[in-house]
Amino acid sequence: MFQEMRYRGPSLDELHENYAKRHQTDEAAPIRSTHEVLIDAPVERVWALLADPAGWSTFAPAIHEVHVAGDGIVAVDTRFTWINGRTKIASRFAVVEPLREITWTGSAMGSRAVHRHLLTTREDGTTLLRSEESMAGTLLGLFYDSAKLHTELTRWLDSIKTAAERS
Template sequence: MPSSIVGNLFYSGPPLHVLHDEYAKRGRVDDKAPVLASTEIDIDAPIADVWRLLSDVAAWPTWNTDVGKVTLDPAVAVDAAFHWKNGPSNIRSRFAVVTPERELTWTGVSTGIRAVHRNTLEQLPAGPVRMRTEESMAAPLVGVLYPSRKLQRGLEQWLDLLKRTAEAA
């Protein structure tokens, strides 16, 4: 087996504090991570409404049934912690970027998997809001257990649910 394949299988990424400070806070995911996905969607709703839905993390379970209870310590702010459940995973996260109506990015860890999740919003001249989401996940064998295509589907569902909720408001 070539060493690059083996290296990718067992890649664990940078330590969480480095991932948080040197990746997430600088507007990037770990592009060497074995699990990567990104997608975007145009939302026909005011950017303030989209931002409110995205940044009200305690209310995520009201529009995304895959998300369980969310606990904030104490609020949505840079370096503030939050704990949440996504599907079967319990995730400990910390906000890295909180720029109202522009970007919400966090890092997280669950069962040894380290992730960066970026969400950016852009008001388009024609009216809709373009929301882009991207995520990287790294841990030994994570690409085998949770391939990029599964993460891609999850991100697409995340944006679709947010779009439907924002447009219905």
């Protein structure tokens, strides 16, 4: 347990380049979760929601003050900042494969994370959306754990599902 609390993980740059860009989370991170949801909407609609960070607050009210660098276009290595609840997060897109995967890395309050989203079109026209996230940071486990992360991932995917199905 003590070793897990002391695990800082790789640097943010290494996490970005050698994990996220290679379609991986940090399997050694003490805080990890995976969740998936079946969405009764075409993949294009689900992608449009994920690839528009400035619009996340329309379906996920805890998210606000999203600022995407440059011209606001989501692309590999584009940086963005956002607030989730009361936590300000500095992020950077690592994978942007339209209609298939969008992944970013981020840091907040000494923690570092990889957050992947995988989209699969099913034969019946629905979309399977899978989210995987890993988090690490010294002493992060004192106030955050995998169960809390799983609750957040479930809430996030459910909000995307509701928005995509409503559109």
